[in-house]
Amino acid sequence: MSAHVPVAVVGGGQAGLAVSWYLAESGVDHVVLEAQTPMHHWSDTRWDAFTLVTPNWHCRLPGHPYDGDDPDGFMTRDEVVAWLDRWLEDFHPPLRTHTRATRLKHAPDGGWELTVVPDGGEPQTLTCDEVVVATGGYQVPIIPPYAARIPARIEQIHSAQYRNPEQLPDGAVLVVGTGQSGAQIAEDLHLAGRTVHLAVGGAPRVARSYRGRDVMTWLADMGLYDTPVAQYPGGAPAREKTNHYVTGRDGGRDIDLRAFAREGMQLHGQLVDCDGAALRFAPTLAAALDAADAVYNSICADIDRHIEREGLDAPPPSRYEPVWRPETEPTEVDLASAGITSVVWAIGYRPDWSWIEASAFDGAGRPMQTRGISEVPGLSFVGLPWMHTWGSGRFIGIDTDARHVADVVARRVGVAGGLRLAASG
Incomplete structure (x- = not known):
């Protein structure tokens, strides 16, 4: 590895490699440092039945839009991996795999100094003028402290480790969290005939399709994916919201936790503790289900207004009505009596910027x-x-x-006019 390079991109996922694509097209000398293999999270941290929740036509990378024959469908995990592999067949970035960046600090003479460690090797020092951090916001799986009080006989895994129902021991499964991963993993287990206890969090939900089209296609037409966060309804706090749960499985459908409950899934409020023998839940289930449905109906109403405003021809509007309501909300469940033998934690990740020595973060660590x-x-x-x-x-x-980040970086390292591209192709 060269001792100095104008630009270092840390992270070889799709975002870091997209920056590399633009830098390469503009002739900017750079290196991409990847701790494992490029875009490995798609194969390493997704379960066997995983599908995208956004339509395939959303998939576009520099020089590589979706190239299949089902733009309105939802690629499986393996199809996404194959699509990404095809990108790298034509695009050969200056990539250093199995090379982890462990420290970033200001260099004494200006610019940056990176400490990088190849697998099985000694730390090396790389200097650069510009650093693009592309390690994402989902780096450290979250497992709460009280997980240590759950008996050792019960297997615990994070959603990143979940692959299929068969990997878990016989018995009931507790899934904690109802973001996209938690809701879909609960569905995967439920469809496999497992007894599922689901601790329902505050995630909203969204319809898969409405008035003749996929909801996310409607939202794209309405400009929601292109609206800057400062102009988005709710402003900057929108960054803290959990993504809406829905699925692309079997061609795409709603995830209705109330329907699962009617079919036998055990729904609970937020999990707050375990005393070794029993799980303790907050009495939040009814409110969480109502709030998720309110968001569902609100998004549909936004689409209704868009259709009316634009004078579009579409099937008539509708509104979701609950198919099940909890009669009671028990706040304690005995692990042995419930037959729970495994727990899947699906409460997200936290970023880790501890390796960056720079005053680049706010009080919340963003x-x-x-x-x-x-x-x-x-x-x-x-x-x-x-x-x-x-x-x-x-x-x-x-x-x-x-493209925007690469353009700014290219200008700062002296490429006249920034990127020499009219479009990504």
């Missing part, structure tokens, strides 16, 4: 940035949820974000 460009000269970010728009953490927004 990077202080505008469209990926931080307030610290020479330090940029890409691939963060809500970095610029709702689409920033999704395939639909990566190309635009990466």
